[in-house]
Amino acid sequence: MSYVLFNNEIEKASKTGVSYSDRGFQYGDGLFETMISQNGTIRFLDDHIDRIKRGLKELQINFPSEFQDKDFIYDAYKTLKKKNEIEGDCRIKLMIWRKEGGLYTPNNSNYYTLLSIQPFVKADSKKCLTVDYAESIKVPLTPVSFCKSLSSMTYTFAGIEKKTRELDDLILINYDGYLAETISGNLFWIKDKVIYTPKVAVGCVSGIARKNIVAHLEQKGYKVRKVFARKAELLEADTVMTTNVTGVTMIKEIGEKQYKVVDAWKKVFEQAYE
Structure with missing residues (x-):
């Protein structure tokens, strides 16, 4: 009971x-x-x-x-x-x-x-994700996009597609073609030691982990850029990961593109949770 x-x-x-x-x-x-x-x-x-x-x-x-x-x-x-x-x-x-x-x-x-x-059962810390871009749904920008709504049809559609396509997660794009987020987390990528994440203005959730990770990285002297970015930018990334309040998960593959899984970067991000 x-x-x-x-x-x-x-x-x-x-x-x-x-x-x-x-x-x-x-x-x-x-x-x-x-x-x-x-x-x-x-x-x-x-x-x-x-x-x-x-x-x-x-x-x-x-x-x-x-x-x-x-x-x-x-x-x-x-x-x-x-x-x-x-x-x-x-x-x-x-x-x-x-x-x-x-x-x-x-x-x-x-x-x-x-x-x-x-x-709370912590996810397998060694698991790396195989993902792709969502095709069935896009992320809308609303006055409450930054928070979590009881009306979560966007993520329900994406979850159904993920299951149908037998993937671990999906990357969602907004209606202007900008990268937004994953189904249940924020998106980060690293290129030449610079860390990127989509601006909240694209319609993604203003993640609590995202906020604290960015603050931690900036405090440690890392370069962090909040950006409007398209798929092409992600193709050039060295490392990609998704974050939420449960932790940090590395992405090893987006479509046919493979990415480096760098444990050292994962540990840097995880320090924000301590």
């Missing part, structure tokens, strides 16, 4: 059904954050809260003030971890969506909240 925090009350997950008029269910009218706890610490917590808060402002949904309080979040996390009998690190998901009312046009700014956790 699993437990969640639904509207600040601990409940059995099976009891938190939504009504047919729920706006998260009807329209995907809300946002979420996925966080990782490691050794009892929720990694990059301030950045996660800041991002969802900014996204809710764009959607004109009120921000629940209790989630501005780190003590409240940690108390909820510890309670859920105990109730769910989880040992070790956790994957934590915070969902906030608008209450019922209206059709496409909402008539309120009130919210529901749901905090859930599950064990």
